[in-house]
Amino acid sequence: MSSVVTVEKRKVNDYKGEERPTWCPGCGDFGVLNAVFKALSEHNFDPKNVIIVSGIGCSSRLPFFTDAYGFHTVHGRAMPVAAGIRAVQPDMPVLAMGGDGDAFAIGVGHLIHAIRRNLNICYVVMDNAVYGLTKGQTSPTAERGLATKATPQGASDPAVNPLLLALATGCTFVARGFSSKPKELADLITRGIAHEGFAFIDTYSPCPTFNTVNTFKYYRDATEDLPADFDPSDFSTALQYAASEDPLYLGLYYQAEQPTFEDHIRNNKPELTNSAMTVVENLFDQMS
Amino acid sequence: MSSVVTVEKRKVNDYKGEERPTWCPGCGDFGVLNAVFKALSEHNFDPKNVIIVSGIGCSSRLPFFTDAYGFHTVHGRAMPVAAGIRAVQPDMPVLAMGGDGDAFAIGVGHLIHAIRRNLNICYVVMDNAVYGLTKGQTSPTAERGLATKATPQGASDPAVNPLLLALATGCTFVARGFSSKPKELADLITRGIAHEGFAFIDTYSPCPTFNTVNTFKYYRDATEDLPADFDPSDFSTALQYAASEDPLYLGLYYQAEQPTFEDHIRNNKPELTNSAMTVVENLFDQMS
Amino acid sequence: MTRNDLVIRVAGEAGEGIVSTGQLLTQAALRGGFHVLTYSQPPSEIKGGHAFYQIRLSADRSYSKGDSVDILLAFNQEAYDRNAAETKDDGLLVYDPSEVTPSADSHFVQVEFPLNDIAKNQLKFPIAKNVVAVGALAELFDLPTKHLDSLIEERWLRKGEAVVQKNLDALRAGIDYVIEHVPQRDNFALYPEKSHSGEIMVSGSEAIGLGAIAAGCSFMAGYPITPASDIKEFLEIHLPKTGGHALQAEDELAAIGMVLGASYAGSKAMTATSGPGFSLMIEMLGLAAMAELPCVIVDAQRAGPSTGMPTRHEQGDLYQAAFAGHGECPRIVLAPTSVRDCFYQTVNAFNLAEKYQTPVILLGDTLLNVRSESVPRPILNEVKVIDRLLFSENGNGRMNGEYNRYVLTENGVSPMSIPGQEGGQYIATGLEHNEEGLHRYDEATHTIMTQKRFRKLERAALEAPEADRFGDPEAEVGILTWGSTVGSVIEVIRQAEQEGLKLDMLAPRMLMPLADHEVRPFIESKRVIIIPEVNYVGQFANMITSQYPRDYVRINIFGGMPFRVDWLLEKIREEVAQYV
């Protein structure tokens, strides 16, 4: 009477949404989207059990192009929304996706606190050093002097180093990917999802429309894989490599185990909980 | 006919305001206020040429107790207000003063960007690991587990390390002070004011009313001066010492020279500027 | 002579037992069957400074803090100086002559009460000073000692028998002193125990917390701010007992963000804040409205603008609650009218949020949130809880065989899905979107979807929680008001009636949208309508006028304090005189 359940391994196509991506031809975000599909299929998640949260920006449109549950929030607020989701559904995988402006300008305060909480999500920042959706202003990851059509005078401040920032605030999984290395990126995202805690993957994802400096070629020339014998459990080496400006290393810089936000929430509950009305009655008793 | 102008050196009392501090007896902020007076008198600034900006919190009340110009802003927004002031008055010394909640919870995004801009101000954070003014909730610098009357379940997240955060985001002057070491603190603030760029001084300033763990005694036992031969120009050593949890080092961790926000503003202007109406007329011409 | 209403104020240096003295009396009086209503004013200083705790005891239910003080216990000279003016001329002043020298021309009945001396020298237990005071005050208004005895036992039991006994002695010392030295204390005695036994003593903030739990709230995120922090702290402790969770976010933007995430994930979620924090939530209020996510935002109003006066009272955020948000942004606004109502309107807030998938703003204020009051214990199995309308695989929410999150319906409400639900995938977004939830910018979509979102409000108005009514329905003079001002108005109406002036009050509990079926008949049936509120521009009066154009009499105060009953009655008398 027992039946054998063959769990069919899902394919990349099973995660595609009906909506076709609206990105410009040649946009780096296509590569990231594919890597996400790949990572999801690696985990063989049922799309109905995945939630993808994003902010606002070209990159933040990504949830629309998948078949998962999604929340396209407002500019800079993907992190708190993800935290609220995880507080309620601590067992459902949550990916956060968005741009560098979203993550490091308006949203950087939340990013730091999401990292500090060790929120168990995987956050992929599609880093193109500009604001794509608003037509090409420089973002916090633009190198000082980067000039664009919208900001012809060039960026006036030095770039934020997202990896150092993540490491300094206690991030338990810190990596850098590149949209045009789809296999490696998919692998990083797969591992980031598997990681228990906050997985941060800063990902070069060029914007050919508005950033003519930080192109695919630029990143291909500037990047290099982390050494084969690199030890991602060593915090100070990670800091050192993260500070490097030439080359820019790709790969997993650091991984550590720490209690998560979700652990805390689970531990905060008594073993036996009561119905709402019982709890209220008991409180009334105490107030008489 | 020439007259000799004797510049009288100003005294600490010359910087006191009419309003007496409203802090609880024994609050660490008294020591910080005195150190500020001392630093201002070291520089012999005329009080009318100093601006003190703050957020909201017990500590942020500080401007009211001085005779300088001041802006007691809203919670978490001291940094942008200070930037606006400096953009307009790039030669007038600006101090920013506030609490750890103000700086590292609601205001941390702005802090990072003020640091990145290398805004030429001196920012003293009075760190008591709690929200004093709202009666004792834990702040982002509270160690995990710190329980207070308002948060009896204890802090659920690990503490932010303000020094690492500042270093990772490119801060050009990073120091730690302690309210009960008035001479050393005054000296740090004096040097922070003299520094060309963003001077960040995280300062232990206990709240005896709401934090019964991180007391004066606690910090006296936990802290130690940076070694006498410490070299504040060495970034990686600074990172290393900043990461130390036992002991907690006091002193100047790091100092570097970098272009400032104000440099950029000065450089952005043409040598000869025009009257507003001339500029507008010229633009009209181009639009015909 | 005994009275049925007594206001006692304990005043002194903040942090020196003012609050504990008041609370002990309060609880004893509650158990004694009196109605109890407290009022306190925290000091403006960070610590220390002058503070007081006031208790109004009455046989019948009272509705406001009481305009003036019957018994003033002044712990020090400043307490006397600051509070004498608010004490009735025939009131009773209790003071320690070692601390206080009353002015020569004082009219009060004065009781010299060597508190420090008794505690220190007679009892050899200086910190029992407050308990001595409690005994004295209780004796003055004739509270049976049994309640105090048992409260003292409960309170100090953990410290051992000896400590309990010492406190009981202190209590007795206070009682004895009064018996001996205040022969004519009849004047302050209250009617014997009345029918308020079985009530619970609760603050507005606690009532909101209790309402949230009862309504099924399972997530709360907040950020500390006066006077809303108590709600967060209450839920941090009690929500986990139901399996829920409350937490402190890094700021208010994060708090509302978390709430929307939790709501999307299937939870009934809320935040609580005051004006400054509420202002920071406005962008995401719009997101909730657009994505049609249920959520409850409590705004415990305080005096503004900006940081304003964090510990003072004002009804200044109605405009913000009703109108803030860029673009046409539907929301429901509720205002409880009493501490008790805080419980019920919080339940309604969650029910409306779920039923109409829209943000609901609950307007508390310093007066309501901070005040403790004895209120009838809510009967929980009469509390109706509404849960989310979910799509079902072969019924609700399907279009062309697929789930459509924003399917158009008659009442504008579309079935939701919860992550994990098979076939329920959709993208919640702040962009304009079609029925499927995909972003679309054409004229037809925006027109239809705007109508859909507002249609929900039209329906909600039909089911608005019943307005608060008081007074004579036949009266020609109507008072239209809202929120905590209702307390003062009820007492005004009672007093006016005794003087032969008939008044009728309507206080809508749903302020946005207004329930036309309640408001219109009231407005149409009155010759004169008076709108008192604690703000400058007459925010409610303006809202009413724009919907029901006619003339209204506005009465506004804006000094950080609630309406005094005598003052408001006088004002109303003046206004009515002009129309007669």
Place this chain on the structure above:
Amino acid sequence: MTRNDLVIRVAGEAGEGIVSTGQLLTQAALRGGFHVLTYSQPPSEIKGGHAFYQIRLSADRSYSKGDSVDILLAFNQEAYDRNAAETKDDGLLVYDPSEVTPSADSHFVQVEFPLNDIAKNQLKFPIAKNVVAVGALAELFDLPTKHLDSLIEERWLRKGEAVVQKNLDALRAGIDYVIEHVPQRDNFALYPEKSHSGEIMVSGSEAIGLGAIAAGCSFMAGYPITPASDIKEFLEIHLPKTGGHALQAEDELAAIGMVLGASYAGSKAMTATSGPGFSLMIEMLGLAAMAELPCVIVDAQRAGPSTGMPTRHEQGDLYQAAFAGHGECPRIVLAPTSVRDCFYQTVNAFNLAEKYQTPVILLGDTLLNVRSESVPRPILNEVKVIDRLLFSENGNGRMNGEYNRYVLTENGVSPMSIPGQEGGQYIATGLEHNEEGLHRYDEATHTIMTQKRFRKLERAALEAPEADRFGDPEAEVGILTWGSTVGSVIEVIRQAEQEGLKLDMLAPRMLMPLADHEVRPFIESKRVIIIPEVNYVGQFANMITSQYPRDYVRINIFGGMPFRVDWLLEKIREEVAQYV
């Protein structure tokens, strides 16, 4: 037959020269002395997708984009399919037969125009396709070639003589083709050059930037957002020329914070944003009101709520501008009624901010900010600039021998000091404060200071910038409107007049506070008042009703588009019919 009004639309794939084609024509027409008004709709896609650029040319000034298209240049099939419906039945369709196949039943005058063929095969210069098209269109409406010749020279001179010549050839090829193949083109010819020469071609965003500079603005901070980014980008380039500075902040909270810091430090400062960013500024709007810091906030409205439809039009933020902010938070709201008015109202915004030391919100919108229009060149020495009222050591702002920042005055305005000024030290704060600026929480202070802050608004209303008037002052039917809707209304009134229907329009430019001396007489003198606006609830209509209770006829649309003139006229006719 020649006409005096012509609407040309160039449609195709975004990024394929639509905008450059349109702009070349626009500038040439400007120099030709026509009035020019443009309208464009950016695609909803991030790149690519369908887009168009529309130009309305007229001998007399026109006020709206034009309801329908006279000449449609369709670059591809989608462009034809999407825009044919908006093209007049007797309109002209110009298309490349290699790209477009018009439908069989099309009524248009159709011109097959082998653009690609000419550019590629005849000229051997494929990218000159757009210039060929410009030549063709210019010839159709009879624009003197000299303006195009010189524009082409100016534009390509840097690339060398040869390139200039090639483009001139392309232009000529387009002209020649039309001369040869479209004999009956008279129908599209415009009146010869009229009196608009000497005008400047400017967008609303540019006009705001120019107004700011003219008013003495020396600091601007912003954060990119559609449709306001252009203002920041304009000022980033041009403000430094006066010694000022504009910069991109990390978010809108920072932008408004910087503005307040700059204002405190003595600068005239502004920010510019759209709805979502404006919502984030609300907390600090209150700080500006409380600390009485002058500042200008431009809100270029777009369709909401939430992220809404970033590229679409709506007048949906009036409520937010007028009412957002916790507590009683005074502010001034201005709404320019045309591109030209954007310049003048920006100047007024700065003047009012300085004079009344209060935040001033300037409401632009997608229509005004994005549109380019030829407008009379402002005469700068007629522009009045008001500077800050500073305290002086022995005059203004002193009390008991000391400077008092918030000294009480008759009009509520107290002299300011600027850091560095001797004896001028004070603490700007969002706490309630006394005249000295020290925080105080007593009833009297809050009452008096609230009145002070609102007294300023009462005065400001008396000096409101004059309302926009149009139409017949004797008409019994009044139209009350605001902002960019004025353009459509003016054209409605003109057209109605030709049909014998008399209408009169009042559009206040100051919406908060309202100028009673303008609004009341208008309202009292009309039998019927119609309030058209592009939003759902009738935000302006509600504000008007609450202040001037009576019945109004509301006309609302909310599809992301401005009013069509013909539709609005028809609606008004219907409404008026009911009242006659």
